[in-house]
Amino acid sequence: MSSANWTIDFLSRLGVEGIAVIVPGQGGPSPQPLSQEGEGLYNLSIQPIVSIDEQEHFLPSPSGRGAGGEGAVINVTTTDKPVRNQNPLLWQIAANDWRRFAEAAVEQGLRWVAGWAEQVQGDFLVNACFEKQGVYILSRTRVAVNAPTLPSQATVYPAANRSERHSRDMFGINFVDHPDNRRWTRHQAWAEDSYPLRKDFPVQGAPVDVTPADMHYPFIKSEGQGVYEIPVGPVHAGIIEPGHFRFQAVGELILNLEERLGYVHKGIEKIAEGRAPDSLARLAGRVSGDTTVGHCWAACMAMEQAAAIEIPPRAALIRGILAERERIANHLGDMGAICNDVAFVFAQMQFTRLRELWLRTHAKVFGHRLLMDRIMPGGVMCDLTDADCTLIKREINVLRNELADIMPAIDLNSSLEDRLYTAGFLAPNIAAAFGALGYVGRASGQDFDVRRDAPYAPYDRVTVKVAVETKGDIASRFWIRYKEINASLHLIEQFIDQLVAGGLVSEWQPASAGSEGLGIVEGWRGEITAYVRFDAENKIARFYPRDPSILNWPALEKLVLDNIVPDFPVCNKSLNGSYSGNDL
Amino acid sequence: MLRLFLKILKTGVVTERFKKPKDDELERLGIEIKRHIDKKFSGSIAIREVDAGSCNGCELEIHALNNPYYDIERFGIHFVASPRHADVLLVTGPVSRNMQTALLRTYEATPNPKWVVAVGDCAACGGEFGVSYASCGAVSNVIPVDVVIPGCPPTPLALMTGLLGLIR
């Protein structure tokens, strides 16, 4: 049975509950980009959700645009594993059924993936993306700009909470019955009644000379004998991004933690508008500097879908190598930093040394220490020579040997054990409720990885091993990183072995006005989604990148509870959310 | 424990030699230094790093300054936890409007004499983000800047060169 059969069950269930779902393009046999302009922007055509078995094998045609008809059902890969149809199913829901749809979705066991809005002329399109068994559903509804009211889904999915607050701040959409009506992304840089992502809001806004501090944010209070508050940030003690943490503690014990983020909000979504594809790729590569490959890839994937461009197989393999190298570089840095936060300097020195060597190879082979701007719309900017491949493979063996020395020394260290085991516990059910991703989710039993469960090229050519643990403590998040490094090393070797000759870039074909795409990749922190819609003349109308941090940050508020205040840094590091990727 | 010490011995000292930069070298790297730190500071400066809106790429490379290859502390340059202990503010990112007041306050909290080093293209000129409703752009739009180290992000070597240029 196809794993996508649940969508049919789900649809019929919705019918029973009286929720009408419009599936655009139903019955049309041709695999199209997520949408193409038909009769107006809202008339989307998409894969039919009928005959789902077949649909799994649908791909954009290798020649790019214009594919259609029966001939478009193709098998491209060398393995018998079908490639994920890059386009999610698009379902349109009536605005007043928005919450009931979420209720049905949660019952069906769907994971909340991302939420964002967009203004198209006089309407807001509000999107919520869900996933189950590697099949993505993009649900969409429409409200008028002059009556922007919608039932909140955050009562059903805690994961949607901050996302809806973001949409409220940026668009002025009122999510009725939202459990938390405080501002989120908005501090004091724009007025309460103006909304930066509305089309009539100028990109320059109307800033005052000095934007005041956001003084009166209503933090949760707690009272009682011996309870005190510790405000931390936005400027922290270390070399770290800015954000504010408000602790309530008794003695050393943390009773409550509230995060106040948004300090590095740079208006990425707004300044993306009007950009050309290559310019958007550069911006996406700076959503979060440590995830430059991941975000750039997701954004390019979205643009390529919208423009119905398929990248050359060699480019896909090189992207895979870049992404796995980025994962390893970050995991090495994190593992050192986690140990450093419990004053185990030996590990910090060893891991920063290994990371530095790794980055030097990035610079030597790929031309940039952090791999920025290596991925471009249609392919990649850098190639690998045979000598490069040999070098990379040799380095992989060196790293394996180094880790074989270091890891036992760490494993047998009782002081490290004492600090990392059982600390910062994130229960699997809480991880599930927040939709925690990547190593945070996987250390708490959330067995999901886009590379395995919804594979995209080049991961369709290999078997991706996914490490999962259930202990949910800092030690789990530490060791899972180590396991992921090993898996990534193996993947890089396979990609190099499979490296086929061929071009690096497919020629760019301007996307038609209104076409859209949703790129989904497994970044080093977990699943990244990037939504793109094109305007006329190959310009971006909307870009929304969803960093995994957006879903992982709320988990930090839970996993620090009942830990001691001095353990906060190591708890925080074990999760390592991106502030920049969250604040946009 | 034995394994640990063995590994330390086997790793040895990896710290690399680094010569203090000359002026033409700074120029070649595009590093702009307007003033040099007073003689009495020479040999030791305390740095407070402030991310005023960066993408965090610059932070990764600033972190690298403390790895065993660069080990910037051997030159008397160290990072401190409070602006009140600092001689130099190392500022990254375009200054987001949400960080503007925090940056100004950090600047005020830093005792005189003080210097500001703008790190990265964003801090130098706004970079990919520029000036918008959410971003003030370059650091010099908010506080006076003495040294600019460009790059996206600047490599640890460029950072070392710029910082050592300051105390030469």
Ligand code: SF4
């Ligand atoms: S200069 Fe580059 S690396 Fe540094 S903050 Fe700006 S975009 Fe990020």
